[in-house]
Amino acid sequence: MDKDILVSYIPLYKNALLLTLKIGWQGIGLSMIIGLAGAAVLHFKVKVIKNIVGIYVELFRNTPLLVQLFFIYFALPKIGVNISAEICGMLGIGLLGGAYMIETFRSGLETIPVMQSESALSLGLDKRQTFLYVILPQAFSAVVPGLTANIIFLLKETSVFSTISLMDLMFTAKDLIGMYAKTIECLFLLVVFYFIMILPVSIIGMIVERKTRYAEFGD
Amino acid sequence: MKELLKVKHLHKKFGENVVLNDIDLVVNKGEVVVVIGPSGCGKSTFLRCLNGLEKVQGGVVTVDGLPVEPDKKSIIKLRQKIGMVFQSYELFPHLSVIDNLILAPTKVQKRNKEEVIREAIELLEKVNLVEKKDFFARQLSGGQKQRVAIVRALLMHPDILLFDEVTAALDPEMVHEVLQTMLNLAKSGSTMIIVTHEMNFARAIADRILFFDKGEIVEQTDDVKAFFEKPKTKRAQRFLSTFSYS
Amino acid sequence: MQSLGIDVLLKGSNFSRLLQGLYVALEISFVSVTISILLGLIVGVLMTLKNPILCFILKIYLEVVRIIPQMVLLFVVYFGTTRVFGMDLLAETSAIIVFVFWGVAEMGDLVRGAIKSIPTIQFESAYALGMNKFQVYVYIILPQTLRRLIPLSINLITRMIKTTSLVVMVGIVEVLKVAQQIIEANRTTSPNAAFGVFGVVFIMYFLICWPISRLSIYLEKRWA
Numbered sequence: 001m002d003k004d005i006l007v008s009y010i011p012l013y014k015n016a017l018l019l020t021l022k023i024g025w026q027g028i029g030l031s032m033i034i035g036l037a038g039a040a041v042l043h044f045k046v047k048v049i050k051n052i053v054g055i056y057v058e059l060f061r062n063t064p065l066l067v068q069l070f071f072i073y074f075a076l077p078k079i080g081v082n083i084s085a086e087i088c089g090m091l092g093i094g095l096l097g098g099a100y101m102i103e104t105f106r107s108g109l110e111t112i113p114v115m116q117s118e119s120a121l122s123l124g125l126d127k128r129q130t131f132l133y134v135i136l137p138q139a140f141s142a143v144v145p146g147l148t149a150n151i152i153f154l155l156k157e158t159s160v161f162s163t164i165s166l167m168d169l170m171f172t173a174k175d176l177i178g179m180y181a182k183t184i185e186c187l188f189l190l191v192v193f194y195f196i197m198i199l200p201v202s203i204i205g206m207i208v209e210r211k212t213r214y215a216e217f218g219d
Numbered sequence: 220m221k222e223l224l225k226v227k228h229l230h231k232k233f234g235e236n237v238v239l240n241d242i243d244l245v246v247n248k249g250e251v252v253v254v255i256g257p258s259g260c261g262k263s264t265f266l267r268c269l270n271g272l273e274k275v276q277g278g279v280v281t282v283d284g285l286p287v288e289p290d291k292k293s294i295i296k297l298r299q300k301i302g303m304v305f306q307s308y309e310l311f312p313h314l315s316v317i318d319n320l321i322l323a324p325t326k327v328q329k330r331n332k333e334e335v336i337r338e339a340i341e342l343l344e345k346v347n348l349v350e351k352k353d354f355f356a357r358q359l360s361g362g363q364k365q366r367v368a369i370v371r372a373l374l375m376h377p378d379i380l381l382f383d384e385v386t387a388a389l390d391p392e393m394v395h396e397v398l399q400t401m402l403n404l405a406k407s408g409s410t411m412i413i414v415t416h417e418m419n420f421a422r423a424i425a426d427r428i429l430f431f432d433k434g435e436i437v438e439q440t441d442d443v444k445a446f447f448e449k450p451k452t453k454r455a456q457r458f459l460s461t462f463s464y465s
Numbered sequence: 466m467q468s469l470g471i472d473v474l475l476k477g478s479n480f481s482r483l484l485q486g487l488y489v490a491l492e493i494s495f496v497s498v499t500i501s502i503l504l505g506l507i508v509g510v511l512m513t514l515k516n517p518i519l520c521f522i523l524k525i526y527l528e529v530v531r532i533i534p535q536m537v538l539l540f541v542v543y544f545g546t547t548r549v550f551g552m553d554l555l556a557e558t559s560a561i562i563v564f565v566f567w568g569v570a571e572m573g574d575l576v577r578g579a580i581k582s583i584p585t586i587q588f589e590s591a592y593a594l595g596m597n598k599f600q601v602y603v604y605i606i607l608p609q610t611l612r613r614l615i616p617l618s619i620n621l622i623t624r625m626i627k628t629t630s631l632v633v634m635v636g637i638v639e640v641l642k643v644a645q646q647i648i649e650a651n652r653t654t655s656p657n658a659a660f661g662v663f664g665v666v667f668i669m670y671f672l673i674c675w676p677i678s679r680l681s682i683y684l685e686k687r688w689a
Binding site: 067075156157160163184190195 | 469470528531532533534535536537540541544545547623626627628630631633634641644648656657659660661662663664666667670671674675678
Binding site for chain 1: 270272295296298299301302303305307309311312313314322323326327328371372375
């Protein structure tokens with residue numbers, strides 16, 4: 001491996017990392033919003049909307065992100081919906097992730113015993129307050145492992161961004177290999193940069209999981 | 220005497236299964252009513268109907284003249300008048316003791332936080348738990364958790380308190396501290412409806428006994444002493460005899 | 466409004482070509498998932514054996530798989546092996562190697578989880594009957610974990626199928642590639658074909674994965 005080449009490539013990879021992180025985290029933010037809203041809809045069993053949420057979850061959980069992105073990026077413009085590559089990437093991660101987040105949040109809410117909400121209700125809290133102050137904070141700790149897994153999964157999924165011409169890590173690596181044929185160096189940096197991107201999430205997830213485990217202990 | 224809680228022709232079914240059949244009851248202010256009966260007789264369901272946790276198929280429950288209707292908005296106001304303590308305590312595990320206590324008074328009744336905290340501490344002192352105020356539920360014993368749950372209900376200043384087998388999940392040595400707390404409440408004039416399996420406690424605390432069996436009130440009496448010595452109905456006799464080994 | 470490409474699929478052999486592309490993807494998934502499940506069973510058992518060196522190695526293996534995207538692994542294997550070993554791996558072979566590498570880790574973790582959910586007393590009572598480690602696993606533990614594992618492995622199949630869509634990136638002519646070719650070939654006559662063709666690909670993947678994941682959920686509930 002040529003050290004000078006590695007060093008000279010680093011800035012290119014750094015830019016790619018920043019772009020991936022930016023779009024990836026925007027998408028993850030969107031996915032969490034969708035996830036929370038969807039889980040609340042399922043939790044409160046809102047008529048009709050709950051069915052729509054169900055269909056959405058099934059559609060996006062049972063198709064590959066690559067196909068979803070192709071559809072959003074190449075097919076939608078044909079019916080007049082034009083979306084930039086960046087927005088498309090964010091939407092793709094957001095919609096795919098949303099389907100997973102809904103499932104994660106919903107199963108987190110299910111882990112809270114019915115008696116907990118009954119006890120909140122008998123204290124005079126209304127449904128919204130019960131959800132907000134009693135159910136949600138407890139569900140959070142149950143959700144952390146799934147949430148971390150989802151975030152890591154989504155960050156990994158960003159590796160298909162290059163297919164819609166976003167200059168992410170994969171794109172950069174492929175580009176550099178194509179131009180200068182320094183395959184080993186390029187692939188090495190590719191792996192290293194994915195570690196830089198995802199390892200912290202994995203570690204933070206473990207720490208948060210440990211810190212919020214109060215709800216799991218018996219009472 | 221002021222009538223506080225009124226139940227008229229209450230019917231409750233789970234599917235085809237009749238759980239409560241035509242229950243009538245009037246509870247006056249300051250009265251302590253103890254409900255006893257074999258497991259599955261409907262006594263816990265009865266309590267849950269009183270604060271609208273269960274939908275009923277017939278009859279009305281009124282508290283202070285206001286009807287208890289589970290699906291109406293008014294239920295929120297009503298539940299503030301009715302405190303309930305559960306067998307499984309149901310402290311909120313993500314909140315400390317003090318935060319458990321002040322949640323409903325500050326969020327529901329929008330009372331001043333400092334005042335509520337002051338009152339909470341006073342009440343915790345009465346049940347000897349003031350040093351546990353920053354602990355989480357998992358750090359407390361069962362008896363301590365149950366006393367916190369009672370204080371949590373009291374802080375809402377309810378007109379009436381419901382106790383659903385609150386000592387059933389406790390180790391024997393912790394039962395005493397919880398029952399003592401309840402006896403003190405009774406002495407201070409609280410209106411209470413208590414479902415319990417502790418017969419000696421029932422005898423000590425009750426102004427009135429309700430004996431439930433198969434979803435009906437079989438025997439109801441103010442003469443508590445006489446009931447435990449010689450109940451009038453066969454069913455109550457049989458039930459009470461299961462508690463003696465002679 | 467111009468046609469949205471469904472007609473393009475009905476032209477000539479276009480639709481059957483698309484199906485053939487899908488078949489290529491499915492073939493790679495099934496080969497990979499079969500090997501993954503078999504090897505995963507072994508790796509999962511190894512992870513519960515409490516051998517410190519083995520545990521450490523497997524933990525690193527799992528963490529690498531957890532963090533590196535399958536796409537990156539695919540690139541590393543496909544482009545990297547050529548350079549390092551001078552081997553020219555077929556794209557299909559690289560894909561299967563990568564998906565097995567990933568799938569074994571996933572399956573191994575599922576197996577480990579399932580075994581760990583068996584109460585210790587089950588091991589102890591089997592040892593108390595004089596069985597050795599091998600017998601304990603074969604006769605007592607694995608049969609009990611199998612029920613839990615079947616729905617989870619079925620779920621792994623759908624994930625494998627979805628992941629296989631990545632092979633288009635190393636030049637394998639699978640369904641997405643065929644779709645692109647069809648769109649390209651009809652660019653002048655049917656400029657909007659992308660909508661219909663990619664839409665159909667989307668639905669195809671859904672129609673394959675959805676029943677499998679329903680089956681997995683059904684079994685999980687039934688055998689819970």
